[in-house]
Each structure stands twice: as structure tokens, then as C-alpha cells.
Amino acid sequence: NAGVTQTPKFRILKIGQSMTLQCTQDMNHNYMYWYRQDPGMGLKLIYYSVGAGITDKGEVPNGYNVSRSTTEDFPLRLELAAPSQTSVYFCAGFGQGTEAFFGQGTRLTVV
């Protein structure tokens, strides 16, 4: 049982490049989330999904996009990378009792 798996773990992008952060889960969570974590700022919600085919914006969605074609996969897309998107990104799924299960994170640097 792998839980929530994120790839890649590290990535360096140049300004203007695009990339997709992958997130997959095998816990059958309907609710999935993308957070970004910046030093001293806690976690901010980027996008979320309540089930396959349903996504919506969170607190800081600008510059990102998501899709949810299956229950298992919830990729996060950066179309035009900017230095402000340098951060650590976490994918999470919610289980019973509102317990969140987190992936190990993707550390992204935009130069």
C-alpha cells in the first residue's frame, strides 16, 4: 500500500518552462489536494478535487492548473514557470475522519 506518491522529488525549471507534478494514490480517496509550502508560511491550498472529473480553485491557484480524470491521479500543471513558484509542493488525500495523507513532496526551483 503506497499511499500518496509524488514525482519528481526535485526539479529545477527555467523561467517560462512548463512541467507537470504527478500525484497518484491507491487509497481510494475522493478528496485530493495540492498545497504549496513556503518557509514560515505554512501550507496554502492551490487546487482541490472532490472526485474524478471535479476540480476547483483553492487559495492560491494563479499560475497552476489541475485535472482529475481518474480517482487515482491528480496532476498539477505549471504552464509558464515563474520565480514566485519556487516552493515545495505537497499532494494530499483525505481519508476517514478527515485525516490527511501526504506525499513526500516536490521541491521546485525556478531560475
Added chain:
Amino acid sequence: AQSVTQPDIHITVSEGASLELRCNYSYGATPYLFWYVQSPGQGLQLLLKYFSGDTLVQGIKGFEAEFKRSQSSFNLRKPSVHWSDAAEYFCAVPNYGGSQGNLIFGKGTKLSVKP
């Protein structure tokens, strides 16, 4: 809207000493409450949670937390800290105000442990 405040950004304790990390929440009713721990380079792991009932909650790794309604607090404690407890700790409450179903996190408290 509800919020979570962790007043201490960084705390340093000696190994073997006791620990208390503070968490205050803002919400009109009694919320669910969570503590998560993040070790360096890792994701967040649930330490413990409070839903209802006994206000003293036991978690993993020897941690406990006490819910105090009168103080709107949910402080995390450990009687004797180990070097492996060095990490960042986050308090969280559910986002009751929206349909997202997500958690709202405090800004975290970084714990350093002196030998």
C-alpha cells in the same frame, strides 16, 4: 472563517527536557483538531487528532495534546524530548467554511533539540 495560530516560530529544547508547543484556533464551535509533524525532506505525518470526548489525546511517538475550550487551545506536549523529534510541527483544523473539505494549517513551529 476559522484560523489557526502557532505563536512560536522556533523552539529549542535540550534532549530529555519536556516540550510544549502552542496552538490556538478561532472557530465558533468545537472543531476537529490535528497535529502533524514534518521531518526534514518529508511530507506531513499525523501525530494525533481530537474529535470529541476526552480532552487529553494520546498520539504516536509519545506525544499528547490537550484541548481546552475556554482557551481555544490545543497544545502539544511531550515529557521527554529525543533528538529524533527535531522537526516542524503543524496544528490544523478543517475548513468548515467552504466546500473544499481541506485542512487549514498554522504556520508551523520548528523544533530544534540540543544534545
